Amino acid sequence: MQQFNISTASVIGLGYIGLPTAAMLASRKIKVIGVDVNQHAVDTINQGKIHIVEPDLDMLVHASVTQGYLRATTKPEPADVFLIAVPTPFIGDHAPDLSYVQAAVESIAPVLEKGNIIILESTSPVGTTEKILDWLSLARPDLRLPVEHELDPDINIAYCPERVLPGHVVRELVENDRIIGGLSDACSKRAADVYRIFVTGKLLISNARTAEMCKLTENAFRDINIAFANELSMICDKLDINPWELIKLANHHPRVNILQPGCGVGGHCIAVDPWFIVDKTPNEARLIRAAREVNDHKPDWVLGKIRHAVASLTASGLEESRLKVAVLGLAFKPNIDDLRESPALHIAKQFAKTTTTQLLLVEPNIRALPKPLANHQLVSLNDAITQADILVLLVNHREFAGVKHCINKKTLLVDAIGIDFI
Template identity: 60%
Template sequence: MSFETVSVIGLGYIGLPTAAAFAAARKRVIGVDINRHAVDTINRGEIHIVEPELDVAVRAAVTGGFLRASTQPEPADAFLIAVPTPFKGDHEPDLAYIEAAGKALAPVLKKGDLVVLESTSPVGATERLADWLAAARPDLSFPQQAGEQADVNVAYCPERVLPGHVMRELIENDRVIGGMTPRCSERACELYKSFVRGECVVTNARTAEMCKLTENAFRDVNIAFANELSIICDKLGINVWDLVRLANRHPRVNILQPGPGVGGHCIAVDPWFIVDSAPEEARLIRTAREVNNGKPAWVMNKVEEAIEQAQADGKQGKDLTIAVFGLAFKPDIDDLRESPALDIAIELASRHPGRVLAVEPHISVLPDKLNSPNVILVDLPTASAQADIAVLLVDHKPFKELSMPAHLKIIDTKGIWT
């Protein structure tokens, strides 16, 4: 059975680009989101998030009649679930959004449909989704009940895209597809091959779930090595940026660049899903998370040292102006999710009695979490002219091109002004 109509549940940073990609392949796409503002914005042919080339793709899809958004699921041939998987308790995966999405689409399922979970999930989440669907629709059979003869096929296919390059990487990158049965995998491959030019690599659902978590845990461990190295070098009076450049001249060494921590919806979150599944065994993965989670506190200590030095030079704390450069979790995007830079700015605003100037060229309004009377969103020239202390947290391109005044005390967590 071919896939003429595709429904994407969750129209965020992954769901909306995926919906646009299917629409560009001339599939009829129904995007579903509980956010009425997002739905209305998309139906006008506009976007509610920032991602290069996405605005053009969505406008073309909507005006061409291939994409429309709704707050309620409607019948389709394939359903993709791309909703968040946050934490609850002590870094325990919260599958409430996945469960809600499954129960919302269950009433419109029919024989021959395919359901694909794209949300980053702990191992076993696809099976739990299939159980929720089966409980909601006892009139249909699912892979855990009927195997290859199931009325509805279920698979897992994680995204692996880079914010800022999502539209290109959705098409070019390989996809790992894990069906609950070989038939489920086969049908999911058929669906994705409508727009994916990379290879669709088949495995089972549990391995596909673990693959996504493994990719991000690998990166987290390597970033933790760089961040720990930067702390050691600071203690020993060594320029870590010079050290990394020298060490990386070894043909089999590739140390990553240190930073203020790790953010985003993947690397800062996914390793905890592995730790939750195997707490006694995931010792290195847990330690890497703790190292990276502890880096913002180290940055705050460096800021406190700069404040104390300024006070020793005769300036009162309330008269000091501190500028933080960057709030996003990585360069050249507007995404603030799990951002260590934002956390540092929030902490600084709560501790510092003077003005805090926030410089983030990709947003026009400060997030609610940074809504403090002493915090002002300003442009680059204003911050560099008025600040006494500059804290570089994100290596946005405009920051790299900036020459900082000589009087500024600088805490550079990215090595671009060092």
Template identity: 60%
Template structure:
């Protein structure tokens, strides 16, 4: 497994490609974004991830890593492309996987390994195999219900489970779930990940691996929803939720998480809907947790509007609101599914307020917020009548906030 092709050079694909290259494999990373390809081939990175750029630079300089707009034949192919949902029913959108399947199929030769890493609904790996088989009737592909049968191509589902900000470390140290369509597919995929993974390689089948990934994130979502619901209830009862949780967590068997402005990112905010979509009558707790966490940004907006109304009654016609943080979690630049972005978008639609956006980890606003004004932290703090802390960035934790001004603290910094 010396030649590896990685489809998708984003927050998971690029670190994964770099790690394989760093440990001796020859890696082609494929992406549809020309800017990303050009940046990587210069030994630089287009995302924020501590420790990654040095590894990418070394791998590019050594000739082990190259980015490209088109794939080449390899011994193993890893697919790490987006899998969003669409519509009010949160139907999984597998169009990116479908596109990769069509691009990959002509390159396949007997004995190749295909690994899907993209977070996907149960059955997505089997669907991918159908698409590959349609393109390559000359090859045999594994079947989920025939785990002992051999095939020309080995296929597995192996989800990532890394934390943004610690991806370089966790890619190596975390255990991996290796879900082959057949037993031999599982073994072949394990050989691929043994190139750099020091954690355990846990063998299972593709459906169980797909469901394991969704289960992990749904579990987190339910736990966060409990904390977010507590924060809403505590506010109504005039209770400090941060003190409440700290006291409750002194119980030896209680570990309540911290509430926030909602839940974001491409995993926890998305994956539980894959379970709900396929199991609408059974996934009651999972659906409710998603609804609570999706509602929390609206609750935060309501708190901000309440402070705006107070200032208007005091004669301030157009209060200035500073929104601190746009990323979906602290100390990263990833804005995907960010509740803070949703809050900012809603606030920018209100003509009677001046909105200042602060996000120290980006240089320009995403297209959905181009009507906004990205400012430095000091400037925002100086001008703001109302401060809403939406993300717990380390820069914000260093501030001695002026509590004589209106502060909505969604993350427990003040």
């Protein structure tokens, strides 16, 4: 089998996964060309800075750029390996949108050369990696592609999903095991050569379809378990039981480990990926669909609790327009700045549309509010605590530790994170 030298890599998409991956490769003395359509992201990275919040990533990017191993651009250039890490959202009734992946493949097609490796990292529905063959067949009919030329393809294609935890991405990129599914055995081996550059975890070889389904399965499993906790919290509310106390007690059983309920499920993975399974197999994925529906409903349930708190104050004679409601947390999980599919952000936006109260927003990981909330106030935690008539706890950021000891006794509390049990 022909041996391919890997001295340059191109990462398409410089977001929460692409940029750390690019920086990790660059830290191993691989020349990395990062590609993104966002000119601001490109300019920021070329200054040795980062446009996202992720611990330790700033130092890694600064060192890689300063030493000349990482640079960013808006147009693909030739490289030995191309890693695609672009979004895969859903559209309409939760149908997967593969337009970003297709655009990425078509953008690199003109610069592909014999011996190149293409690895898709974007979380994708089953069969997406095979679609790369279709797109490349149209864009580069001169290339011998895998499957038809399994033993000696010009281009090797594989799927390797990211499986990192926001806030711990730099460490987990190195330590976590990776699932590598090629369109042929040769493709899997070539892709494994790339990840051996920086991964100390196991490289587990499979095929593309199984690797795609593995990532979806991991996130659907987590979604189902979160849905149980969220549904339990709503049941407990109706039965006048503290769900966090109940869960704490139940978890003393040696074979029970119930997760903590919250205001919903967000992010680019768990809130999206299970729908890819449902879309492909709607009649079979009944439990997965039910879990998604429970978690998608939880933000609206919390929103109802906020409106009930407002109604209780206005019923006592206070004017709604004079009330101040403080929302603590907008990110989709603690200690990050990521607002993608955030249930907390959804709650804040929906409440803002239907209230005349003064809305105070606390999110320590961002500097400016997103456009739908731009007319409201981004305030400090101290200002929120001292001014609010109603305090809404949505995200368990580290900055909020001990907040329960500072709340005025007259302040109404809407608690989605279990403040007395964190």
